[in-house]
Amino acid sequence: xxSIWAVAINTIKQALRIKVAVVFTILLFVLLxxxxxxxxxxxxxxxxxxxxxxxxxxxxxxxxxxxxxxVSIYSVTSDIEQRQIxxxxxxxxxxxxxxxxxxxxxxxxxxxxxxxxSSIIYTITIYIPRFIKASEDELIEANxxxxxxxxxxxxxxxxxxxxxxxxxxELNQRGELPADMPRDEVIAQLTKQAQxxxxxxxxxxxxxxxxxxxxxxxxxxxxRFKYDVSVNPPDSQVWGRWFVxxxxxxxxxxxxxxxxxxxxHKHSVRTFHExxxxxEVVPEHGHLAVAFLNDPLxxxxxxxxxxxxEVLYKADSFTGNFIRAVLLVLCRLIFLAxxxxxxxxxxxxxxxxxxxxxxxxTASFSGFVIESFGFLSENIGAVYSYSLKWLIxxxxxxxxxxxxxxxxxxxxxxxxLLGKCALLMVxxxxxxxxxxxxxxxxxxxxxxxxx
Amino acid sequence: xxxxxxTVLKCKPAGVEQKMKRARGDKRHExxxxxxxxxxxxxxxxxxxxxxxxxxxxxxxLQVRANEVxxxxxxxxxxxxxxxxxxxxxxxxxxxxxxxxxxxGSDPRINSRIGFLPEESYLYRYLNARETLDFYGRxxxxxxxxxxMRIEMLLDMVGLKAVAxxxxxxxxxxxxxxxxxxxxxxxxxxxxxxxxxTTGLDxxxxxxxxxxxxxxxxxxxxxxxxxxxxxxxxxxxxRIAILYGGKIQTQGxxxxxxxxxxxxxxxxxxxxxxxxxxIKQIVRDxxxxxxxxxxxxxxxxxxxxxxxxxxxxxxxTSGAVSTTKIGDFLTQHEAVESVLDxxxxxxxxxxxxxxxxxxxxxxIESTKPKADEQLLSKLTEPVEKTESEAAAGEEKIxxxxxxxxxxxxxxxxxxxxxxxxxxxxxxxxxxxxxxxxQAGDSGDA
Numbered sequence: 001x002x003s004i005w006a007v008a009i010n011t012i013k014q015a016l017r018i019k020v021a022v023v024f025t026i027l028l029f030v031l032l033x034x035x036x037x038x039x040x041x042x043x044x045x046x047x048x049x050x051x052x053x054x055x056x057x058x059x060x061x062x063x064x065x066x067x068x069x070x071v072s073i074y075s076v077t078s079d080i081e082q083r084q085i086x087x088x089x090x091x092x093x094x095x096x097x098x099x100x101x102x103x104x105x106x107x108x109x110x111x112x113x114x115x116x117x118s119s120i121i122y123t124i125t126i127y128i129p130r131f132i133k134a135s136e137d138e139l140i141e142a143n144x145x146x147x148x149x150x151x152x153x154x155x156x157x158x159x160x161x162x163x164x165x166x167x168x169x170e171l172n173q174r175g176e177l178p179a180d181m182p183r184d185e186v187i188a189q190l191t192k193q194a195q196x197x198x199x200x201x202x203x204x205x206x207x208x209x210x211x212x213x214x215x216x217x218x219x220x221x222x223x224r225f226k227y228d229v230s231v232n233p234p235d236s237q238v239w240g241r242w243f244v245x246x247x248x249x250x251x252x253x254x255x256x257x258x259x260x261x262x263x264x265h266k267h268s269v270r271t272f273h274e275x276x277x278x279x280e281v282v283p284e285h286g287h288l289a290v291a292f293l294n295d296p297l298x299x300x301x302x303x304x305x306x307x308x309x310e311v312l313y314k315a316d317s318f319t320g321n322f323i324r325a326v327l328l329v330l331c332r333l334i335f336l337a338x339x340x341x342x343x344x345x346x347x348x349x350x351x352x353x354x355x356x357x358x359x360x361x362t363a364s365f366s367g368f369v370i371e372s373f374g375f376l377s378e379n380i381g382a383v384y385s386y387s388l389k390w391l392i393x394x395x396x397x398x399x400x401x402x403x404x405x406x407x408x409x410x411x412x413x414x415x416x417l418l419g420k421c422a423l424l425m426v427x428x429x430x431x432x433x434x435x436x437x438x439x440x441x442x443x444x445x446x447x448x449x450x451x
Numbered sequence: 452x453x454x455x456x457x458t459v460l461k462c463k464p465a466g467v468e469q470k471m472k473r474a475r476g477d478k479r480h481e482x483x484x485x486x487x488x489x490x491x492x493x494x495x496x497x498x499x500x501x502x503x504x505x506x507x508x509x510x511x512x513l514q515v516r517a518n519e520v521x522x523x524x525x526x527x528x529x530x531x532x533x534x535x536x537x538x539x540x541x542x543x544x545x546x547x548x549x550x551x552x553x554x555x556g557s558d559p560r561i562n563s564r565i566g567f568l569p570e571e572s573y574l575y576r577y578l579n580a581r582e583t584l585d586f587y588g589r590x591x592x593x594x595x596x597x598x599x600m601r602i603e604m605l606l607d608m609v610g611l612k613a614v615a616x617x618x619x620x621x622x623x624x625x626x627x628x629x630x631x632x633x634x635x636x637x638x639x640x641x642x643x644x645x646x647x648x649t650t651g652l653d654x655x656x657x658x659x660x661x662x663x664x665x666x667x668x669x670x671x672x673x674x675x676x677x678x679x680x681x682x683x684x685x686x687x688x689x690r691i692a693i694l695y696g697g698k699i700q701t702q703g704x705x706x707x708x709x710x711x712x713x714x715x716x717x718x719x720x721x722x723x724x725x726x727x728x729x730i731k732q733i734v735r736d737x738x739x740x741x742x743x744x745x746x747x748x749x750x751x752x753x754x755x756x757x758x759x760x761x762x763x764x765x766x767x768t769s770g771a772v773s774t775t776k777i778g779d780f781l782t783q784h785e786a787v788e789s790v791l792d793x794x795x796x797x798x799x800x801x802x803x804x805x806x807x808x809x810x811x812x813x814x815i816e817s818t819k820p821k822a823d824e825q826l827l828s829k830l831t832e833p834v835e836k837t838e839s840e841a842a843a844g845e846e847k848i849x850x851x852x853x854x855x856x857x858x859x860x861x862x863x864x865x866x867x868x869x870x871x872x873x874x875x876x877x878x879x880x881x882x883x884x885x886x887x888x889q890a891g892d893s894g895d896a
Contacts, residue, residue: 006589010575017577083573087634090539090567091590092559447541 003093007101012109014078015071021109024067028117032056036124036131045138049128049146050408056121057404061329064110064117068333069356072106072340077349085446096438099341103434106337111330118326122319144220145274149321149412150312152224153211157306160194167194200303201294209309210247211288216279216313223277223290224310224409227269228303237268238302239295244277247289258283264295272409279313315412324413325403331418331425335396336360338430342437346444359395366397394432396425483553486642486673487515487538492547494533494697507533509697510547515675515690520668522684522705523677525694531677532570534694535646538675539567552642563591566640570647570677572631576620580611580630583619587634598637601780605633608659608777624651632660639780643667646677654754661687663777670781685709718746 015021035056041047076099079085089098129139167190171177177186201207214221227238243250245260261281267273282288290311294302339359343352362369370392399405401421406413492511495503508530515521523531536542538549540557554561574583581602588598606612609629614622619630628651635643643664649657664674664687678684684691685705692702701708717730727743734741 002592003590006586010578010586013582014575014577083569083571084575086539086541086569086573087567087587087631088590089541089557090562090565091587091638092563092592093590094559095557445542447536 003091004097004101004104007088007093007098008105008108011071011075011102011105014075015106015109018074020071020074021067021113024063025113025116028060028063029120031059032117032120033124035059036128045129045132045134045142046146048132049125049142052128053121053125054404054408056124057325057329057407060114060117060121061332061403064113064329064333065336065360067113068106068110068336069340069353069360071109072102072337073344073349073352073356075102075106076341076344077347077352080344080446081349083448089446095442099345099434099438099441103337103341106340107334110333110337114326114330114333118322118329122322125322144276145222146410147318148218148314148410149316149318150222150410151315151412151414153214153311154307155209155211155309157195158198160191160198163194164190195306196303199306199308200301201292202301203294203298204296206291206293207304208250208289208291210251211290211311212286214282214286214288214311214313216282218314219279220276220313221279221282222274222312224272224274224312225292226272226305226308227267228305228308229269230301230303232269233298233300236270237266238300239264239266239297240302241293241295242275243289243291243293245281245289246283247287248283250289250291256283274312312411315414318410321407321410321413324415324418325407327418328401328403328413328421331401331421332396332398335425335430335433338433338437342433342440345437345441360398363395363398365399366392366395367399369395370397394429396429401425483517485514485550486517486519486552487513487521487550487675489513489534489538489549490547492534492537492549493545494530494537494542495545506697508537508544511694511697511699513692513699515673517673518668518671519689520664520674520676520687522688522691523675523694524679524681524684524691526679529694530697531694532646533697535567535644535675535677538644539565563638564641566635566638566643568631568635568643568645568648570650572624572627574619574622574627574630574634577618579616579618580606580622581615583630584633584637588637591638593638601637601639604779605636608781609633609656625653625656628652629656636781641672643672643674644677645674647680648676649678649680649683653758654751655758657683658751658755659777663781666777667781 036052039048039051039055041049041051079088085098089095093101129142134142164187168177168183168187171186199207221244223242223244227240229238241262241264243260243262246254246256246258248254249256249260259278259281261277263275265275288311290309292302292304336356339356340352343355347355401417403413405411489511492508492513493506494508496505496507498504511530511534513523513534523534525531533542537544538551538556540555549556552561552564556562556565575586578586584602584605585598588602593601603612606615609632611626611629611633614626619627622630628648632645632648635645645660645664648660652660661683664676668674668687668689674687676684676688688705690702690704691708693700731741731743
């Protein structure tokens with residue numbers, strides 16, 4: 001252990017003294033406060049806060065990722081290329097200890113920098129409201145929609161398989177199926193249509209959603225939604241009448257012990273909005289209904305996109321959420337450190353950096369990649385599902401565990417989410433990568449061939 | 452002054468095996484017969500297609516006995532360094548096996564008893580000298596106090612104490628070499644593997660390394676030396692192997708390989724011409740040829756004397772300060788050292804730094820009573836110049852079989868003394884006197 005720590009300390013010294021880490025640190029020291037001053041968002045306090053946190057956190061995370069890749073690769077490859085490893089590895093240290101030391105050094109350095117910069121971001125965020133002397137209304141909005149951690153309940157996509165199958169059979173019997181379309185494609189289109197129908201409300205029609213286990217901590221709950229419309233109204237705004245209350249009341253007409261929220265709002269289309277609903281409408285059993293009526297004042301059908309409706313309620317503080325967000329970044333950095341070490345264990349510096357960047361950027365868009373390959377899979381079939389699919393699954397999903405995605409809309413990063421991230425990214429993928437790099441490094445020839 | 456009138460007599464025949472008598476230190480680690488042993492060790496470098504391209508090392512069976520100084524010689528590219536790399540596990544042998552201290556060269560338990568100096572000092576450029584040694588000390592898991600003590604001693608020994616806080620990247624090649632040597636010694640190794648240890652070093656550093664090697668050998672350590680600086684190898688090695696094309700061309704004891712058994716050499720103090728004539732007569736009676744000359748200083752000795760004088764005047768230098776000190780922990784026998792380590796684990800920092808001047812004092816004091824011995828060594832040394840170097844080394848040890856090592860160290864001190872007390876005069880006289888006999892040099896054999 002002592003020798004591992006010696007290597008780790010040396011790695012940290014290296015990163016600091018060859019000034020890689022220093023450059024990144026100075027960059028962040030300058031950029032973060034600058035961002036705090038220059039970002040204005042949509043001119044509201046909330047907008048300003050969201051923009052700052054989003055940019056600052058992304059910037060920090062991105063720069064630290066790059067730093068991790070470079071330092072982890074450089075500290076191993078430079079030792080091999082400049083041959084300091086000759087004198088190190090011939091000391092009583094096993095090769096895996098050497099690699100573990102390097103890794104420990106990189107992770108420790110990252111953890112220190114991460115704590116430093118996230119504290120700066122946190123402090124700036126907390127001080128922005130005072131700095132710009134926000135009005136009372138803006139402060140309330142920011143407290144409700146930004147300085148909080150809200151749990152989110154979403155509506156699952158309605159299962160329409162049977163409906164679609166029936167429709168298909170019907171069309172088939174009537175001979176109305178398009179001749180040049182394969183069955184899969186027809187089914188896919190029908191499914192899309194059926195699901196859209198479940199989310200659409202024509203003029204005067206209503207939609208009802210149900211939510212279970214709603215347990216708000218604060219005085220308010222929030223309905224977050226986005227309208228899509230078939231035809232754009234003249235001022236790009238539509239009317240909507242919203243009801244929130246006991247599900248039993250809406251479904252079966254039983255008497256409700258809790259009040260029912262009923263208000264009409266006008267909102268612009270194609271952007272997210274929130275309406276605040278007093279928490280007293282939530283029944284004790286937590287079975288909540290949200291209903292929407294396409295107001296007759298409108299002349300267009302309103303469609304809610306798949307992620308277009310959520311119920312939000314406060315579940316934790318901003319600080320707790322911010323800490324978990326930082327831990328998500330740490331998981332990412334640990335993975336990248338292992339990846340860097342793996343690449344360095346058999347590649348030279350430039351190649352290893354290239355390799356890691358490819359993985360890093362792919363992982364940053366892994367959701368998209370997996371999805372797009374998912375579409376391909378039906379045609380490519382077996383080859384895909386037994387080879388490429390697994391490789392892609394091995395990539396970490398940086399976008400799925402992207403902290404800004406949670407902090408900007410003040411969404412709760414639950415401990416279970418963090419645990420899942422740590423389990424997948426660190427305990428499984430990073431661990432496998434580490435084992436692989438230890439094996440490669442233990443059996444490779446350290447010395448260069450010189451004759 | 453007496454020194455300059457030394458006379459050398461060279462005559463035939465016969466010489467005596469001497470160096471084998473070297474006093475050896477404790478032999479606790481000598482359960483194993485061979486410190487290094489290889490069994491048909493082979494390294495083939497193949498091309499991309501896996502076709503054998505170069506036999507860097509070819510069926511090498513090398514045996515380095517425990518407690519010997521072994522020299523691995525050979526021209527560039529003869530496979531010396533490749534052999535070392537295989538011994539240490541930096542390269543995997545294509546075939547065969549290598550044992551270090553009876554174990555595998557990549558086993559930490561074995562590594563903790565090995566010191567290795569690669570062909571160039573590959574150091575972390577961003578660390579300073581002290582940090583460098585501290586890093587390596589930590590790798591050996593040395594406790595902080597012992598580590599600190601050894602670092603200070605080693606820095607002192609390699610003469611880099613004054614620049615200990617400078618980044619190693621700014622060091623000259625020789626200075627880097629010194630740090631490289633220090634890192635190889637920090638664990639007080641049983642087996643010291645040195646690849647071209649003296650490249651880039653000034654003559655004082657070279658001399659010091661040679662002294663060190665002899666000292667360590669005295670303590671029962673094994674040293675495997677890889678070099679093509681033949682003079683250095685010859686001075687210190689018990690046995691050598693000459694490698695060419697990855698194969699051992701010849702190996703054996705340096706004495707046996709180099710000795711001119713048909714010659715003898717006698718070195719005397721300043722004797723009268725009359726006496727010389729008588730000796731010549733005796734030699735003629737033996738039916739042998741005889742040649743008389745005054746010995747020359749080796750350039751090495753002269754150089755060391757000059758630099759030492761400058762150091763005495765405390766002229767500033769940005770480079771390494773050449774010393775002839777050897778770290779105490781390297782020269783003491785192990786039993787003593789473990790006691791020392793225990794003592795040292797008491798409050799240490801002052802004690803460690805205080806220890807060094809103390810040693811110096813002892814060294815200086817001990818010079819005086821041994822004046823005669825020094826004189827003797829002075830007399831004998833120049834022989835190396837006038838006669839074939841090999842035979843000279845032999846005879847020198849013959850004259851003073853016991854205290855060869857300690858004297859090597861003290862010469863410098865005496866040289867300084869000479870210089871200060873008008874030694875340069877003596878030197879010029881020395882030159883003029885040697886001119887005459889030199890003419891007869893060619894008629895040597």
